[in-house]
Amino acid sequence: MEINLVSDTVTKPTQEMLRFMFRAEVGDDVYKQDPTVIQLEAKVAEMFGMEAALFFPSGTMANQTAIKLHTQPGEQLIADKYAHVYNYEGGGVSFNSGVSCCLLNGNRGMITAKQVAGSINDPEFYHSPLTSLVCVENTTNKGGGACYDFEEFKQIRQVCDTHNLKFHLDGARIWNALVATNDNPKDYGKVFHTISVCLSKGLGAPIGSLLLSDKANIHSALRIRKILGGGMRQVGYLAAAGIYALDNHIERLPDDHRRAKELGVVLKKLNWVYNVEPVETNILIFSVQPNLNEAVLMEKLRQKGISISSMGPGKLRIVTHLDYREVMHTYVMETLEKMVFNV
Numbered sequence: 001m002e003i004n005l006v007s008d009t010v011t012k013p014t015q016e017m018l019r020f021m022f023r024a025e026v027g028d029d030v031y032k033q034d035p036t037v038i039q040l041e042a043k044v045a046e047m048f049g050m051e052a053a054l055f056f057p058s059g060t061m062a063n064q065t066a067i068k069l070h071t072q073p074g075e076q077l078i079a080d081k082y083a084h085v086y087n088y089e090g091g092g093v094s095f096n097s098g099v100s101c102c103l104l105n106g107n108r109g110m111i112t113a114k115q116v117a118g119s120i121n122d123p124e125f126y127h128s129p130l131t132s133l134v135c136v137e138n139t140t141n142k143g144g145g146a147c148y149d150f151e152e153f154k155q156i157r158q159v160c161d162t163h164n165l166k167f168h169l170d171g172a173r174i175w176n177a178l179v180a181t182n183d184n185p186k187d188y189g190k191v192f193h194t195i196s197v198c199l200s201k202g203l204g205a206p207i208g209s210l211l212l213s214d215k216a217n218i219h220s221a222l223r224i225r226k227i228l229g230g231g232m233r234q235v236g237y238l239a240a241a242g243i244y245a246l247d248n249h250i251e252r253l254p255d256d257h258r259r260a261k262e263l264g265v266v267l268k269k270l271n272w273v274y275n276v277e278p279v280e281t282n283i284l285i286f287s288v289q290p291n292l293n294e295a296v297l298m299e300k301l302r303q304k305g306i307s308i309s310s311m312g313p314g315k316l317r318i319v320t321h322l323d324y325r326e327v328m329h330t331y332v333m334e335t336l337e338k339m340v341f342n343v
């Protein structure tokens with residue numbers, strides 16, 4: 001049994017999803033003539049109460065397009081130090097938009113309205129870059145799948161309005177956040193200027209993200225996507241995977257969350273585990289005792305058919321997903337419980 005808990009992006013399309021994809025009606029989406037893409041865009045925009053949406057090949061491209069939309073070269077955005085847009089998008093913030101990042105020391109990847117308010121450069125002080133955008137993530141990736149309290153978003157938006165800033169949500173795992181918090185997605189549409197969402201993480205589609213906003217922003221985003229090379233042709237086959245995932249795979253996310261929590265409970269009892277971070281969704285971050293090298297643990301797990309990832313010295317990450325089934329879960333818990341290290 002090969003069990004891959006490195007990321008929720010490792011899932012493969014189910015037979016049902018593949019069948020649904022093959023039946024898609026398609027057209028040339030660069031001419032906006034693909035009915036399935038149009039259907040997906042309308043469906044997701046409607047879910048979040050936003051006017052329009054645009055289909056992207058990746059979450060990175062959707063985030064980078066949002067940053068380009070909201071900023072001019074030389075300006076600055078505010079984000080948590082763990083932010084995906086800063087850490088994992090290849091430096092695209094500077095490459096694509098010529099923008100710098102003001103990084104905040106948040107809590108598990110989450111920042112507060114107070115922190116944001118304290119980090120805005122005075123627009124009259126022309127020596128400093130002009131602050132023009134705030135980016136947040138829900139759930140947080142490097143922060144361990146943590147979910148914001150929606151009240152904080154409302155307060156950050158107020159700060160943004162006062163200081164003429166735009167507010168972008170990197171919602172790669174927004175579905176996990178919605179399931180865990182019971183938040184209403186339509187409230188998200190009211191608080192953010194742009195939202196990116198991924199279909200290729202917890203929802204199990206092979207590819208696909210969307211950017212949501214008002215009609216004017218999405219119209220501008222179409223040109224940016226084209227420049228970035230993201231204009232795609234008969235891509236309705238892939239959009240169909242997203243439609244299928246939205247209709248069938250959101251309801252099973254609580255299983256992923258329960259399994260991550262149960263793994264956390266098992267790990268907490270082991271003497272070679274130093275700390276387990278709170279588990280809110282499908283990401284579990286833990287650290288091992290200082291005299292146990294995390295590479296040794298990873299190798300021992302790998303020999304048992306289990307892959308997990310390192311997050312730096314002593315720190316490890318487990319992500320549950322659609323292809324991590326109950327039999328595998330039972331096996332992983334038993335395997336962890338049986339592991340002994342001299343610490």
Ligand SMILES: *Cc1c(COP(=O)(O)O)cnc(C)c1O
Nearest residue numbers: 058059060061084137141170172
């Ligand atoms: C995965 C992810 C993205 C987008 O990644 P792609 O691999 O480009 O689709 C964006 N933000 C966060 C927080 C993510 O976890």
